[in-house]
Amino acid sequence: MTNETIDLTNCDRELIHIPSLIQPHGILLVLQDPTLEILQVSSNTQELIGRQPEELLGKPLSDLLDAKQIKLIQQCIAEDFESVNPLNLSIKHQNKSIYFDGIVHRLDNIIILELEPKKAKDKTGFFDFYKQVKGTITRIQKAPTLVEMCQIVVTEIRRITGFDRVMVYRFDPEGAGSVIAEDTNQETPFLGLRYPASDIPKQARQLYTLNWLRLIPDASYQPVALIPANNPLTNQPLDLSLSVLRSVSQIHLEYLQNMGVTASMSISLMHDQKFWGLIACHHSSPKYVLYNTRTMCEFIGQVMSVELANKEASEDIDYKRQLKSLQTVFVESLSQAEYFLDGMVQLKSQLLNLVSATGVVICSGDQCIQVGKTPSEAEVHALLNWIKPHLHHNLFETRSLTKNYPAAESFKAIASGLLALEISKVHHNYLLWFRPEVIQTVNWGGNPNKPVEVLSDGSLRMSPRKSFDLWQETVQGSALPWKPCEVEAVIELRSLVVGVVLRQADKLASMNF
Numbered sequence: 001m002t003n004e005t006i007d008l009t010n011c012d013r014e015l016i017h018i019p020s021l022i023q024p025h026g027i028l029l030v031l032q033d034p035t036l037e038i039l040q041v042s043s044n045t046q047e048l049i050g051r052q053p054e055e056l057l058g059k060p061l062s063d064l065l066d067a068k069q070i071k072l073i074q075q076c077i078a079e080d081f082e083s084v085n086p087l088n089l090s091i092k093h094q095n096k097s098i099y100f101d102g103i104v105h106r107l108d109n110i111i112i113l114e115l116e117p118k119k120a121k122d123k124t125g126f127f128d129f130y131k132q133v134k135g136t137i138t139r140i141q142k143a144p145t146l147v148e149m150c151q152i153v154v155t156e157i158r159r160i161t162g163f164d165r166v167m168v169y170r171f172d173p174e175g176a177g178s179v180i181a182e183d184t185n186q187e188t189p190f191l192g193l194r195y196p197a198s199d200i201p202k203q204a205r206q207l208y209t210l211n212w213l214r215l216i217p218d219a220s221y222q223p224v225a226l227i228p229a230n231n232p233l234t235n236q237p238l239d240l241s242l243s244v245l246r247s248v249s250q251i252h253l254e255y256l257q258n259m260g261v262t263a264s265m266s267i268s269l270m271h272d273q274k275f276w277g278l279i280a281c282h283h284s285s286p287k288y289v290l291y292n293t294r295t296m297c298e299f300i301g302q303v304m305s306v307e308l309a310n311k312e313a314s315e316d317i318d319y320k321r322q323l324k325s326l327q328t329v330f331v332e333s334l335s336q337a338e339y340f341l342d343g344m345v346q347l348k349s350q351l352l353n354l355v356s357a358t359g360v361v362i363c364s365g366d367q368c369i370q371v372g373k374t375p376s377e378a379e380v381h382a383l384l385n386w387i388k389p390h391l392h393h394n395l396f397e398t399r400s401l402t403k404n405y406p407a408a409e410s411f412k413a414i415a416s417g418l419l420a421l422e423i424s425k426v427h428h429n430y431l432l433w434f435r436p437e438v439i440q441t442v443n444w445g446g447n448p449n450k451p452v453e454v455l456s457d458g459s460l461r462m463s464p465r466k467s468f469d470l471w472q473e474t475v476q477g478s479a480l481p482w483k484p485c486e487v488e489a490v491i492e493l494r495s496l497v498v499g500v501v502l503r504q505a506d507k508l509a510s511m512n513f
């Protein structure tokens with residue numbers, strides 16, 4: 001059983017954007033642009049509008065919708081789709097009108113129209129929407145910290161939608177994630193639990209950055225096929241990346257069932273154009289959420305995404321101020337220093353404080369001065385030789401050195417965290433900061449090591465875990481992470497110190513002369 005075989009069937013490879021199936025809570029129609037002839041249709045039309053799919057194929061859309069509605073769709077096609085969705089549509093069946101939210105998008109030279117049934121014609125307008133979200137937006141903006149903002153968001157989304165559980169799920173740099181805010185009526189909290197990166201594979205993350213909201217009203221649904229199965233213009237499976245009804249990966253449905261979740265909705269959170277996390281909603285019974293309500297939730301997610309930058313900037317504000325005043329000390333002292341090593345040694349306690357380190361080594365030429373708790377001189381020399389090819393923009397940063405540099409095992413207790421700065425390669429000037437190991441307990445929502453299943457054809461697949469009960473892991477060899485503001489302070493220090501190094505080089509050159 002090689003890793004390669006598992007790789008071939010792993011979660012990242014599933015083509016989830018072309019399942020050729022939809023969820024059954026709506027109808028999907030593929031229309032020729034601009035004639036609006038029906039090219040492909042989902043096979044559930046009999047159940048929802050009393051028409052056989054075969055009898056609709058090849059017909060103009062006017063066979064289903066009246067002239068006024070057709071005109072509306074034609075106008076939409078000429079406009080920006082996102083702003084017109086949803087369309088208020090109705091189809092006559094046995095002298096009764098069936099009302100739908102029509103959600104339309106373009107895919108190359110075809111139009112995809114999805115119809116989600118609703119009880120009655122929707123009369124809510126912009127002002128109703130505005131009234132509903134206005135207070136929420138103000139509260140989000142006023143929240144003093146990131147965590148408080150997340151708490152407001154989960155409470156508001158739960159109030160608007162009525163889900164059993166609403167969470168903010170934040171990704172960490174490894175792609176795993178933790179629940180950092182929760183509002184629920186369920187007994188067992190998920191707050192603080194961590195989930196591995198493979199719970200949301202790469203291609204799913206990609207789709208969630210295109211589509212900010214995803215609704216699965218009933219995870220135990222029977223998928224609905226498209227007729228014909230392929231897009232007749234391309235003879236390829238229809239790309240459902242932007243479809244709201246796209247059928248969900250079987251593995252994820254199993255995952256939800258194992259978790260005891262019947263309905264799920266998630267809203268993407270983006271920060272600096274990166275996928276930052278999700279607002280994840282669960283319900284223990286089937287739950288449909290109207291398109292307008294979904295738009296409101298999506299809008300809250302977008303406002304929260306914008307606010308993430310502001311909240312992150314105001315995090316650690318006092319600490320950032322402290323770092324700035326330390327920098328002033330460096331500017332004053334270094335402007336007088338003639339030699340790099342002397343200048344730095346005089347500032348040794350400030351050097352430690354600048355990044356909250358417990359040890360620092362100042363290297364110049366073949367001399368190294370150790371301050372606080374650091375590895376031995378010989379260990380520092382060996383480490384420095386290893387670091388040099390691993391520097392990126394003069395920096396190397398890790399919170400678990402043994403992962404990259406196994407020789408660190410012997411000194412991990414005092415130096416699991418390393419922040420290394422190259423000041424001058426030519427003059428061999430380096431600063432190395434260390435942080436001790438902090439043994440941590442990680443609370444996983446179930447064992448994160450996925451079981452591998454052998455399928456009937458002999459192939460292997462990773463399967464979702466069966467139990468989501470608390471699974472504790474003791475993590476060794478890790479220090480507290482370096483904060484972005486600390487890394488920034490070190491980068492700024494470099495530009496100050498480079499001046500001293502140049503002065504020193506000039507002085508030495510003139511002495512030699």
Ligand code: BLA
Pocket residue numbers: 010011012014016167169179190195198199200201204214216247248249251252255264265266278280450462463464465
């Ligand atoms: C999708 N996985 C998802 C989604 C979430 C999670 C939120 C988005 C769809 C949705 O809203 O339900 C994961 N949900 C979580 C996590 C929490 C939560 C971490 O509530 C924590 C509280 N999943 C697996 C394995 C595979 C896998 C082993 O466990 C693959 C082999 C796949 N997850 C998977 C796939 C999707 C997914 C393929 C995309 C589903 C789709 O959109 O079709």
